[in-house]
Amino acid sequence: MSSAAFDVLRKVTTATITTMLLKKGIRRCWMKGPKPLVPGGERLIGPAFTLRFVPAREDLATPESWARPISTRGAIEAMPDGVIAVADAMGIDTAGIFGDILCARMKMRHVTALVTDGALRDRTGVLASGLAVWCAGVAAPASVNGLTFVGWNEPIGCGGVAIFPNDIIVADDDGAVVIPQDLLDFVAHEGAEHELYESWVFTEVEKGVKLPGLYPPNDETKARYAEWRNRL
Amino acid sequence: MSSAAFDVLRKVTTATITTMLLKKGIRRCWMKGPKPLVPGGERLIGPAFTLRFVPAREDLATPESWARPISTRGAIEAMPDGVIAVADAMGIDTAGIFGDILCARMKMRHVTALVTDGALRDRTGVLASGLAVWCAGVAAPASVNGLTFVGWNEPIGCGGVAIFPNDIIVADDDGAVVIPQDLLDFVAHEGAEHELYESWVFTEVEKGVKLPGLYPPNDETKARYAEWRNRL
């Protein structure tokens, strides 16, 4: 994994990342559902470690199932340092996939963040665990109330987006996006350039420049920007 | 697989099957979404052969992907005689998972039926293929418009229900239900008894008997029914 690209991307908003991916024809990269449990935190990035649930069935989704080899517990112990765990909860927000104890263990294992289109439970305890979380809500019931855990590091859907293990996840206050692995360098490089350009546009707007011709730029604006860019 | 149990279940409605499963505490067994493409056909039964989709991503879900080893084509060629294919389309009904050609091939391979919480495409051609289909709708676009196929014979969700490979699927005009494998004999035996009892109740109702005390039965009704039952 290119840590240089990661360092660049930490300064690129998820908004800009989606615009870069659109240049490659990818529109389905932002997950509907995951929102920061605590807004205003820093932007996080990491390779995806996927978790997959199917709906609950009363003979399968029981507290006893938590002790099976294929369990959320087993999955957590398999997470490498620095990953972002992405859990496919099928958008079900009436059962909390994880609570304070599992989040605390993930934090201990140096998991960067947890992203899900489902809910967390035990909001107070999850906040206390210090794990960064993007989720679709909070619900008191345990996962087995609505979900059966079936495996990790398989392809999943999350918030209407396909996520494959080791795809790159970036999350900030606008939510969470996925970058296919082979587009990482493109997105990092183009994204950083785009951020620079938008910062210049912002200062132009503050000076009172009109939008047409500025954003997107016409030839005259392009020239002015190039000049500014070259002076950096 | 117990073909004797299958023969019994062919005469047991999916409505009765859900009531038998409720006796075992299972409420989540009927799939929301799948409806018979042609109502009024016969009840069908078979072991589940599962198909799994995740959402489309423009770099993955392309017509070219249809030639990959992990493709719906590969899955169809792997289906044994007599299975019911159950496809997890995540309830997305804006892309048809299969059209006439794939259905025709499934029919050639003696697949009993196709059940999905998604849509089919090419309605006219699918009807012509002769494959029995339970689906949530019809949509012109191909699967890649909304879905990426990722594998077969994995645990899936379909219509809010967990389906594991080789679970038993029964489908009729009330839709499709799943019977966990280890409950097959219980459901078949109890279900057949229940059907017999309900047929007797129906004739009682036609004679003008009131519902309270009859359905469910009080002791007097139980005795009357036992007498009738013993005479069979």
Place this chain on the structure above:
Amino acid sequence: MSSAAFDVLRKVTTATITTMLLKKGIRRCWMKGPKPLVPGGERLIGPAFTLRFVPAREDLATPESWARPISTRGAIEAMPDGVIAVADAMGIDTAGIFGDILCARMKMRHVTALVTDGALRDRTGVLASGLAVWCAGVAAPASVNGLTFVGWNEPIGCGGVAIFPNDIIVADDDGAVVIPQDLLDFVAHEGAEHELYESWVFTEVEKGVKLPGLYPPNDETKARYAEWRNRL
């Protein structure tokens, strides 16, 4: 109950009834959800006999509950001749409120029709019972899978509309509408006039008359219609 008004309303479409109620400021009279189980049947009318469900709770919604005094069975035995039973299923279409046996009993008791924003189960048997049904779907599971029955002849909601016992229900291929009791005569009288007018408009359209000035009518059209009306 004015049977003369009923006889008039049997010839007035539910579409026209909603337009007459709009003249009195009532927009919320058509139930979203109930559709004829068998389209093409005759228009039916009757006073509402309401049935009320709340969501299932596992300690309450059990097969055993069917033997309690407050049960769907008890409700059916309390239905007078000619009523239309309207069941508030809160739009839940994953559990069938009634199956063939209960429908057969309602038919025996001369219930005119069953209207619900929920589902029926046992589609084949319900059709065989001969009871006219407007519902939102078909589902195999019994009511207790999703619903707890709590009483009859209380105010309910059905399909987003308030229904009070003895309000007038009319159902045809466009669905089911409610007429508040004190507007029955107004709707019947005005509705019949409106139907006559629309039948004349239809013949005008078939002659090639343009819509503006015809429908709604300008003064010239009003005069032409009055002349035609007077000759009847």
Place this chain on the structure above:
Amino acid sequence: MSSAAFDVLRKVTTATITTMLLKKGIRRCWMKGPKPLVPGGERLIGPAFTLRFVPAREDLATPESWARPISTRGAIEAMPDGVIAVADAMGIDTAGIFGDILCARMKMRHVTALVTDGALRDRTGVLASGLAVWCAGVAAPASVNGLTFVGWNEPIGCGGVAIFPNDIIVADDDGAVVIPQDLLDFVAHEGAEHELYESWVFTEVEKGVKLPGLYPPNDETKARYAEWRNRL
């Protein structure tokens, strides 16, 4: 408008059309909602004549509004021969945009079809009018119960798809699709070829040929098909 292309497209399924548009990167071309009011009719094609509604507001959406210059009546009189009227009802299916009289007038004016993501009212009368209709449902209330008509031949959304006046609409049993005007010839030509190829594949499947290598074709299949194609 190229009537030659129209004649070709009459033999190309909407399913195939969506696949041809996907080759041009267009995934959003099939309207979610419109279904044939009477399945099994012929495929229809025509340029789009758009109708636009916004939500009802009680001071605007009144029966009186039907007599205003900007009204559905005015729109119908402005429809040229052969168009397919496409109505943006914002997916609201609780108010019928048109009933029997307006449909009869459209039929008189040689409108090819009506497509909407909303509902029709007066189902029996609409069927009698003979107008071909694709809609999302049937509802008794008039349009003013939920909708305010605001204009025609403006860009609209219908079923999640952008429709511009004079875009090409094709509708069959799989629903309705839009073809951007400048892609008409491409879609017609490629679509016809694709239909021919799929018909050949279908016969191959009936002979027992496996799917991998056949559909999509490998080089050997391409050669076999080319040979067959050349003999036509």
Place this chain on the structure above:
Amino acid sequence: MSSAAFDVLRKVTTATITTMLLKKGIRRCWMKGPKPLVPGGERLIGPAFTLRFVPAREDLATPESWARPISTRGAIEAMPDGVIAVADAMGIDTAGIFGDILCARMKMRHVTALVTDGALRDRTGVLASGLAVWCAGVAAPASVNGLTFVGWNEPIGCGGVAIFPNDIIVADDDGAVVIPQDLLDFVAHEGAEHELYESWVFTEVEKGVKLPGLYPPNDETKARYAEWRNRL
């Protein structure tokens, strides 16, 4: 009502309560919709005082209806000290069931909290009233815009859960749950034990203990915990 059990439950999270109810087979106890209007407040508990709405009908749901004997005003005056008012708004979040004045009166009457699957109005004034509120949103329109009040202390549904008068309601930052009356002592006792156990697990996790074998506990963990538990 057992105030001892109440005192115990004040220290048991709603998350734990749902897990205890699952031991009794109850999965449907957490209400989807109600969220704390002000997160971070204390956990509240009380017997349910139910309020029931049906949809609005223009002839019934008027400002005048607020003066009727069966009105929200009448219901509020009937509320005993310490109850938690639970309002069934059918999940309609486009009309505020109560505003500042009614909340202020509830506070004066020592109502513990208001829980609803609908909306409140007058957010600023409701906060000023000091009443603890769990609701599904905020909306400016009055209840009569979408709802008709029909009675109090009847069985209701709220957020997909059945609530009977005097069931026990507990609400905290994870939302609101219902405890059936006859399970109160079980849930209080088991819940308190479970909280103790989870607090010990949390400290174990902080020491770096792995999850498998710890949570749920294997025999070795059970022994270690028993030892710790006995020393308290």
Place this chain on the structure above:
Amino acid sequence: MSSAAFDVLRKVTTATITTMLLKKGIRRCWMKGPKPLVPGGERLIGPAFTLRFVPAREDLATPESWARPISTRGAIEAMPDGVIAVADAMGIDTAGIFGDILCARMKMRHVTALVTDGALRDRTGVLASGLAVWCAGVAAPASVNGLTFVGWNEPIGCGGVAIFPNDIIVADDDGAVVIPQDLLDFVAHEGAEHELYESWVFTEVEKGVKLPGLYPPNDETKARYAEWRNRL
């Protein structure tokens, strides 16, 4: 535009405004979706400047489209001082209609606020721009990911409500409402009176007065209030 009425309305809550409009039979005036991006700000008022989107189509909704004459950029430059921009995003909350740069330009142009039933992007930057925003969420992707901009100052729908250019918009913590232009003076005058009355009622409640007879007032209360009102 009556600035006197505006000054009055700044002290009238949106809750009260909906009640005043209900007196005129208008129930559909509050937009479902728009919520303050930063709660607790001041109430804002202004004439509506409408923006209209249709769904994205891949050949139309491209970054290049931002340079077209009919673009969001063009619309912003056309906004007069003091308007409230209201954007019809069809409730699509997976694409941000505007980000920080466009909001900054709107702020420079003295736009009072932006109201939409869609999402914003670039949450951090939008907050920094200082523009007051009511929206339905935050999403990273640009508008072209889900939307095509088609024009300004046309009639639109927003959150289920019809908005015409120059209708009056008022927004506060309860959301955003529209006042038809010809009802502005009525709503302002009646609304101010109603606020005065409610403030008096609030103090009565704080004194311990019961609700029945007080709110709504009976004759005795009306007299007491009139006396208090006259002393002001």
